[in-house]
Amino acid sequence: MKKVYKAHILFTKEKSRFEVLENGYVAVENGKVTGVSTDLAQLDSEGAEVIDFGNKLLIPAMNDMHVHAPQVHNQGVAMDLELLPWLQNYTFPEESKYADVSYAERMYRRFLHTQWLFGTMRSVVFGTVHTESTRKLMNLYKEAGMGALVGKVAMNRNCPDALCEDVDAYVEGQESLIAEANSSLFTLHSSLPPLVRPIITPRFVPSCTPDLLNACGELAKKYQLPVQSHLSENTSEIAWVAELEKESTSYGDAYNRYGLFGQTPTIMAHCVWTNGSELELMKRNRVMVAHCPTSNFNLSSGLAPVRTFLDEGLPIGLGSDISGGHDLNMFRMLVYAIQVSKMHYQQDKSKAFLTLPEIFWIATKSAGSFFGKVGSFEPGYEFDALVIDDGVLYPDEYSLPHRLERFIYLGDDRQIVHRFCRGEEIKEPALV
Numbered sequence: 235m236k237k238v239y240k241a242h243i244l245f246t247k248e249k250s251r252f253e254v255l256e257n258g259y260v261a262v263e264n265g266k267v268t269g270v271s272t273d274l275a276q277l278d279s280e281g282a283e284v285i286d287f288g289n290k291l292l293i294p295a296m297n298d299m300h301v302h303a304p305q306v307h308n309q310g311v312a313m314d315l316e317l318l319p320w321l322q323n324y325t326f327p328e329e330s331k332y333a334d335v336s337y338a339e340r341m342y343r344r345f346l347h348t349q350w351l352f353g354t355m356r357s358v359v360f361g362t363v364h365t366e367s368t369r370k371l372m373n374l375y376k377e378a379g380m381g382a383l384v385g386k387v388a389m390n391r392n393c394p395d396a397l398c399e400d401v402d403a404y405v406e407g408q409e410s411l412i413a414e415a416n417s418s419l420f421t422l423h424s425s426l427p428p429l430v431r432p433i434i435t436p437r438f439v440p441s442c443t444p445d446l447l448n449a450c451g452e453l454a455k456k457y458q459l460p461v462q463s464h465l466s467e468n469t470s471e472i473a474w475v476a477e478l479e480k481e482s483t484s485y486g487d488a489y490n491r492y493g494l495f496g497q498t499p500t501i502m503a504h505c506v507w508t509n510g511s512e513l514e515l516m517k518r519n520r521v522m523v524a525h526c527p528t529s530n531f532n533l534s535s536g537l538a539p540v541r542t543f544l545d546e547g548l549p550i551g552l553g554s555d556i557s558g559g560h561d562l563n564m565f566r567m568l569v570y571a572i573q574v575s576k577m578h579y580q581q582d583k584s585k586a587f588l589t590l591p592e593i594f595w596i597a598t599k600s601a602g603s604f605f606g607k608v609g610s611f612e613p614g615y616e617f618d619a620l621v622i623d624d625g626v627l628y629p630d631e632y633s634l635p636h637r638l639e640r641f642i643y644l645g646d647d648r649q650i651v652h653r654f655c656r657g658e659e660i661k662e663p664a665l666v
């Protein structure tokens with residue numbers, strides 16, 4: 235069924251500027267954009283249903299490229315600790331509770347509902363080590379119609395017994411999730427991959443023995459699955475990895491040696507301290523950075539050099555990283571990322587801070603490339619979109635780019651009135 239949506243349309247085809255279509259039209263068929271124009275006659279709209287959103291804004295939906303679903307209960311808690319004590323004292327005890335699938339379901343529903351509220355339609359997400367709870371999380375995303383790469387976490391050292399899983403048990407659990415995902419290839423638009431898929435997820439090098447890292451690399455290769463993990467977040471962590479992986483030339487190289495660094499599409503969270511040979515390896519292997527500004531300042535990790543990543547042409551997206559990060563609102567993440575880049579600029583004036591079009595492009599089109607063609611309204615892109623009613627923000631006094639900027643800086647979920655993922659309107663997911 236062809237549909238045409240009319241609104242004030244803004245998106246970033248290029249990182250340097252917004253495309254702005256006042257009273258524009260976007261045509262959608264089989265989940266994908268077929269055309270975008272201010273002239274309806276330019277679009278193949280014969281027989282299409284035209285839906286007029288009036289004075290509202292239509293923008294690409296948000297992508298959260300690094301987030302821990304089982305940390306939703308710890309959101310906004312224990313923000314006075316650095317990474318390693320925070321993991322031991324708060325994160326691991328909470329994740330241990332996910333052995334209980336009914337607890338997991340209650341919390342995961344809460345998590346998904348919040349993502350929906352803030353217009354996050356795609357995620358790259360960590361679950362826990364528990365296979366059944368991870369299966370539940372995948373099924374909740376499917377039920378909601380929201381896209382996600384969902385990771386059953388691999389970890390077998392330097393963690394409480396309740397979260398240690400030996401290599402064989404990990405492989406068996408992971409393969410059962412992969413088999414299930416492959417057997418339910420049913421998708422509304424058969425030319426597109428399933429919206430919800432597994433992603434290979436070693437927690438980070440200190441949590442995984444060489445055997446386990448090896449098994450992760452083998453699974454990624456065998457099933458051609460993407461990979462996610464953490465990289466160069468905190469200086470104590472980097473020193474620990476250097477101790478554990480003596481033969482590696484950098485933290486990134488430790489993943490690379492196990493086939494977990496761009497051999498299949500890979501995303502690494504943080505990269506606060508990435509430079510030199512690690513940066514070169516990321517460029518060569520096209521590893522995406524998930525920049526998590528709130529997590530980096532909450533855990534006093536440092537200021538990630540995002541301008542350098544952009545200039546070097548590294549793929550990059552934004553992550554909320556709850557509960558190191560405190561906020562699931564990705565629009566706020568754009569603001570935080572700009573603010574972090576301004577602090578970085580104060581330390582190094584040769585690195586310009588990020589502009590709003592740049593960060594919007596990072597959060598939409600650049601991040602979306604990890605899922606295929608997502609994050610823009612160019613023809614061929616999947617229609618992931620939000621309709622923003624900024625009526626309470628005095629829209630008549632501002633230009634369209636300033637209206638979007640004010641929504642990003644001042645708005646919240648109350649202004650998001652419609653949400654689309656792959657062309658389908660996504661209704662409010664149930665909390666229970």
Ligand SMILES: [Zn+2]
Nearest residue numbers: 302464503555
């Ligand atoms: Zn994380």
